[in-house]
Amino acid sequence: MKIYDTPGFPNPARIRVVLAEKGLDSQIEFVKVDLFAAEHKQSAFLAINPTGTVPVLELDDGTFISESVAITEYLDNLDGNPTLTGKTPKEKAVIHMMQKRADDQLIDAVGIYFHHATPGLGARLEAYKSPEWAHRKEWGDRHHEKFVRGMKYFDGVLKTHPYVAGDDFSMADITVYAALMHGSAAGIAIPDDCSALSAWQAKMSDRPSVKNRSGQVMELPA
Ligand SMILES: N[C@@H](CCC(=O)N[C@@H](CS)C(=O)NCC(=O)O)C(=O)O
Numbered sequence: 001m002k003i004y005d006t007p008g009f010p011n012p013a014r015i016r017v018v019l020a021e022k023g024l025d026s027q028i029e030f031v032k033v034d035l036f037a038a039e040h041k042q043s044a045f046l047a048i049n050p051t052g053t054v055p056v057l058e059l060d061d062g063t064f065i066s067e068s069v070a071i072t073e074y075l076d077n078l079d080g081n082p083t084l085t086g087k088t089p090k091e092k093a094v095i096h097m098m099q100k101r102a103d104d105q106l107i108d109a110v111g112i113y114f115h116h117a118t119p120g121l122g123a124r125l126e127a128y129k130s131p132e133w134a135h136r137k138e139w140g141d142r143h144h145e146k147f148v149r150g151m152k153y154f155d156g157v158l159k160t161h162p163y164v165a166g167d168d169f170s171m172a173d174i175t176v177y178a179a180l181m182h183g184s185a186a187g188i189a190i191p192d193d194c195s196a197l198s199a200w201q202a203k204m205s206d207r208p209s210v211k212n213r214s215g216q217v218m219e220l221p222a
Contacts, residue, residue, distance in 0.1 A: 001027060001028050001029070001057060001058065001059055001060060002028065002030070002031050003019075003028050003029075003030050003031070003055055003056070003058075004033050004048070004049075004054055004056040005030060005031075005032070005033060005054045005055040005056075006033050006034070007030075010107065010178040010179065010181050010182040011054065011055055011068050011107070011178065013178050013181060014055075014171075014174050014175060015055045015057070015068060015071055015072070017174050017178075017209045017210055018071070018072050018075050018076065018084060018174065021084060021209045022079070022084075024075060033045065035054070035121060036124075036125070038124065038125055040052045040054060041125075048064045048066075051066065055068065055071060057071045057074065057075075069099060069171070072084060072085065072171045072174075073085050076171070084169075084170050084174070085170065091168075094165050094166060095165045095170045095172055097165075098164050098165040098170070099170075099171055099172040101150075101172075102154070102164065102172050102176045102179060103175060104150075105146065105149070105150030105153060105154075106147060106150045106151070106175070106176060106179035107175055107178060107179035107182065109144075109150060110143070110144075110147045110182045110183045110186060110188065111182065112139070112140055112143040113140045113144040113147060113186060113188070114140075114186045115140070116136045116137060116139055116140030116143070117136075117139075117140025117141050117144060118140070118186060147179075147183060148188070150179075151180075151190055151191060151194055152194060154176055154197055155191075155195070155196045158196040158197055158199075158200045159196040162200075163200075164176050169207075173204065177201065177204045180197075180201055
């Protein structure tokens, strides 16, 4: 199998953590996609993922799977022993629900803020100097607020549960962790009063799959 990704970026980091959790690192070949050179917007890459984003998983039979949740579900179920996406109908449903909240309130929100209200990936890739820039910035700023509200929501969840979807670590934890990583790279810190979220983040940082992740910190153009 191959993973097309960009080390250090938040969604690729989700899959690198999944691979480490599942002990699959040695079965994967990584293919680096140069986001700053807009490689993901060229026809060769769009042919494997029309949305022009990383990560993408390529199976040995030539099937391409994009979307971090879909890739996670595939990898988690490969050995018939899912540990990240739930085993029982109830576990699956609760993890799915919390995953969806983490996507909507955190990782998508911070992505919109990053691309629309900050220089994002740089002038070459972001049309942030276009005439509608003022509106885009306002829209992006609203997602900054949404992200902060999301952090407060998950802080509340983590006050009463050890993990995002309850008693066990799941893909929802990985998504929240990656979103906080993106927030930090975009200059948004965890609010001071979110002590449960901060403590959970410290616990996640110590988890071997997160600690040994082969991606580095997101590097943005100066
Ligand atoms: N919904 C996708 C989001 C993927 C995504 O936005 N990836 C970012 C990197 S973290 C990307 O490729 N950004 C490039 C761009 O937006 O131009 C997923 O879950 O994998």
